[in-house]
Amino acid sequence: MNTQSAQPEGPEGPGGARGAAGQWVMGRSLRRPAWVAPNTSPAAALLVERRIAPALQPLLPTPSAAGAALRDLAWPPAPGPAWQSEGPHPADAAGWEITVVADGSLAMEFWRPVVEELVALLVRMGLCRQESLVTLDTEAVPGPLDIPTPDGADPPGAGRTARPVLLLTDGLAMAWRTSAVVPRLRSWALRSPVAVVHLLPETLWPSTAIAPQPRALRSPLRGAPAAQVDCEGAAPGTIAVPVLAMHEHHLHRWAKFLARGPEGWSNLPTILVSADAPGPATAAPAPQPSGRTVAATAQDLLRDFGAASKDAKKLATRLSGVPLNLPVMHRVQSRLLPGTAPDLLSEIFIAGLLVPVVDRAEIRSHDRVTFEFRSGVRELLLASLHKSTTADAFQDAAHFLEHELGVSEVQGWDRLLRNPQEPVTSVVTRRSEPFLRVQLAVLKALSGPYNAHARRLEEELAHFARSEGAERPEQTQSSGIGGP
Numbered sequence: 001m002n003t004q005s006a007q008p009e010g011p012e013g014p015g016g017a018r019g020a021a022g023q024w025v026m027g028r029s030l031r032r033p034a035w036v037a038p039n040t041s042p043a044a045a046l047l048v049e050r051r052i053a054p055a056l057q058p059l060l061p062t063p064s065a066a067g068a069a070l071r072d073l074a075w076p077p078a079p080g081p082a083w084q085s086e087g088p089h090p091a092d093a094a095g096w097e098i099t100v101v102a103d104g105s106l107a108m109e110f111w112r113p114v115v116e117e118l119v120a121l122l123v124r125m126g127l128c129r130q131e132s133l134v135t136l137d138t139e140a141v142p143g144p145l146d147i148p149t150p151d152g153a154d155p156p157g158a159g160r161t162a163r164p165v166l167l168l169t170d171g172l173a174m175a176w177r178t179s180a181v182v183p184r185l186r187s188w189a190l191r192s193p194v195a196v197v198h199l200l201p202e203t204l205w206p207s208t209a210i211a212p213q214p215r216a217l218r219s220p221l222r223g224a225p226a227a228q229v230d231c232e233g234a235a236p237g238t239i240a241v242p243v244l245a246m247h248e249h250h251l252h253r254w255a256k257f258l259a260r261g262p263e264g265w266s267n268l269p270t271i272l273v274s275a276d277a278p279g280p281a282t283a284a285p286a287p288q289p290s291g292r293t294v295a296a297t298a299q300d301l302l303r304d305f306g307a308a309s310k311d312a313k314k315l316a317t318r319l320s321g322v323p324l325n326l327p328v329m330h331r332v333q334s335r336l337l338p339g340t341a342p343d344l345l346s347e348i349f350i351a352g353l354l355v356p357v358v359d360r361a362e363i364r365s366h367d368r369v370t371f372e373f374r375s376g377v378r379e380l381l382l383a384s385l386h387k388s389t390t391a392d393a394f395q396d397a398a399h400f401l402e403h404e405l406g407v408s409e410v411q412g413w414d415r416l417l418r419n420p421q422e423p424v425t426s427v428v429t430r431r432s433e434p435f436l437r438v439q440l441a442v443l444k445a446l447s448g449p450y451n452a453h454a455r456r457l458e459e460e461l462a463h464f465a466r467s468e469g470a471e472r473p474e475q476t477q478s479s480g481i482g483g484p
Helices: 021-029 043-049 062-074 107-125 181-191 202-207 247-258 297-307 310-319 324-336 343-350 377-383 387-404 434-446 448-466
Strands: 099-102 132-135 165-169 192-198 212-220 240-246 266-274 354-356 371-373
Touching: 021 107, 043 343, 062 310, 099 107, 099 266, 107 165, 107 324, 107 343, 181 192, 181 212, 181 240, 181 266, 181 387, 202 297, 212 240, 240 247, 247 266, 310 343, 310 377, 343 354, 371 377, 377 434, 434 448
Parallel strands: 099 132, 099 165, 165 192, 192 240
Antiparallel strands: 212 266, 240 266, 354 371
């Protein structure tokens, strides 16, 4: 049975064409393990499925404390690897407190719900404080990174262990490409255990600026600063920083390495950082996304995007029928491909199909179009999408934007496709223009009874564009969409 094609895309509300919400839960269960509760948020469900809390048990004082912590978290029982029945933890394992550093790049906005859920999980496990979340500005041009050093990132004191630093990143930002992040890693490594959690799947790591190699590591003592860790095959004067995929096996191996000290060697993906030079010992390659340059044509971008995962291509095609901002993109993904991670959006971004169209400060806005496909890409993707699917995606996004997010610029849009003859008047402004350009692309793709709407809207948008040189930045024009 092909569960992906058979499952419903989600409820349309009471009496909707796809039935009640119970069917949505049933469809979602086809994609998720049985131990994930149906009402779990997508970000929290991802952490459940990847067994993040059980993986970190070695950092809790005793096996009994670990079990109590998981019960307090209401962590559901599930089949697990053999390490769950390991022997006692070190007697002095109390006192771990992790500082989480979140990469603050634009592409990391796709991962923000997961980062927040991970910090909340660590807080509930007693391994982190909420205020221990630090944001690292990695979008700046090469130069000093003006961020505070994580609070408490220093050697162990009496009665407690060091505070490990976990840097969460997708490896796509400018600071990784230019090695500007390296001095910060080095400064932490001199005082604390440090690890990078690479949020993208390992298959995508070659497309980022983080290129770890398998290394054998041994710590001279529990919680030793990264600068004191032995690394097999490393040149003198280099510091080994583990790079962990966000799944149970890497995290558990790192937790054991951290908690058990000099008990043999641990194999982990690792980058080497020079102890005194400004850059890494071996420069990481710059990312090579499919969309190499802004000048690449839409056909070029989509041809190269053909190497992307099946789910990323399916998501990109569905997104072509909706206005793009973070809430809408997450909603489309969760309904189309429930249980999948934000790396699908990262794949589309790496390929150069998506670009931000607002300032960094507005990227989280729910009432703006904040991302757009590069010129010509949306139209080509819409051409490959069945018209009924385009209409469904457009109507669902319009209803979500108007009725759940309160976006006035799309008022009445969810009626537009159901009743092509009903007048729907829109107003062209700087804020509404990006929404209306998406509507225009969709109407052209649907053609037929929507051609008259599309012609009128195209004329109004062209008129507004010509008037943009005037001294009235918010000049408006009635589009008369659907009017006589």
